[in-house]
Amino acid sequence: MKIDLSGTTALVTGSTSGIGHAIAKGLAATGARVIVNGRTQSKVEEVVAALRKAVSGAMIEGVAADVSTAEGCAALVKAVPDVDILINNTGIFEPKEFFDIPDEDWLRFFNVNVMSGIRLSRAYMPGMLKRNWGRIVFIASESAIMIPKEMIHYGMTKTAQLAISRGLAELTRGTAVTVNAVMPGPTMSEGVETFVKDLAKQNGQSVETAAANFIKEHRPSSLIQRFAHVDEIANMVVYVASREASVTNGAALRAEGGLVQTIA
Numbered sequence: 001m002k003i004d005l006s007g008t009t010a011l012v013t014g015s016t017s018g019i020g021h022a023i024a025k026g027l028a029a030t031g032a033r034v035i036v037n038g039r040t041q042s043k044v045e046e047v048v049a050a051l052r053k054a055v056s057g058a059m060i061e062g063v064a065a066d067v068s069t070a071e072g073c074a075a076l077v078k079a080v081p082d083v084d085i086l087i088n089n090t091g092i093f094e095p096k097e098f099f100d101i102p103d104e105d106w107l108r109f110f111n112v113n114v115m116s117g118i119r120l121s122r123a124y125m126p127g128m129l130k131r132n133w134g135r136i137v138f139i140a141s142e143s144a145i146m147i148p149k150e151m152i153h154y155g156m157t158k159t160a161q162l163a164i165s166r167g168l169a170e171l172t173r174g175t176a177v178t179v180n181a182v183m184p185g186p187t188m189s190e191g192v193e194t195f196v197k198d199l200a201k202q203n204g205q206s207v208e209t210a211a212a213n214f215i216k217e218h219r220p221s222s223l224i225q226r227f228a229h230v231d232e233i234a235n236m237v238v239y240v241a242s243r244e245a246s247v248t249n250g251a252a253l254r255a256e257g258g259l260v261q262t263i264a
């Protein structure tokens, strides 16, 4: 199978680093026109230039917009009125004891991780249905189905994404539009690297030891017993976004190294 997405436009939110960046790169390599998104103009421009260099013939553009706000989403939609592929990737996490999580954090997590995808799907999905082709992919997490006790607010947002993506898939009946969620497990993105570096510093360990210990202690059921690379997650997302993934709809797909121990 050779994935060719030339002729399509893909928007990847939060794609100036981490998993989103790897997805943007992967989609660009398939010939899609890719819109990179982050919050600052300078970072977006820097990433667009780097991706153009890294992927020969890549069609990459960028829009700086904060997708956690209604205004940011509106500005993004104004700049790019139609997309064929929407990857709702933007997301934040922060381990915090339930009793210490204030209302503001619950609302901030909901705005960044959930409302961003709701607003953009509401804006872009009607065009996909009209053109009778499109892909929406929510980047959820295994935390959607195994709520982490150290960040229940994050787990809540990830479960919400599964509910929304399944619900939106119901609206695609009889069309060639699909809406799915991908659930990465622990993945060495920039965000997670910072978290692991902090752990290493706290415990006086090397980053490699801190990473290995984190998996052993906090994700013992992982079958791969390591963090995933961002490209390994991007591969799954590029496939789900492809024309070839035509009968996968309304699914929550696992890319979590086998750490979820249930069969389905």
Ligand code: NAD
Residues within 6 Å of the ligand: 013, 014, 015, 016, 017, 018, 019, 020, 037, 038, 039, 065, 066, 067, 068, 069, 089, 090, 091, 092, 093, 112, 139, 140, 141, 142, 183, 184, 185, 186, 187, 188, 189, 190, 191, 192
């Ligand atoms: P990351 O922190 O490395 O990158 C997130 C990107 O989103 C950054 O480019 C950041 O600038 C951007 N961003 C943040 N807030 C934004 C906003 N309001 N508007 C626009 N851009 C914004 O994160 P990551 O680890 O690559 O995570 C990406 C997604 O994958 C998230 O939804 C996360 O929940 C999910 N995920 C990550 C892991 C993991 O272990 N890394 C595991 C499961 C799920």
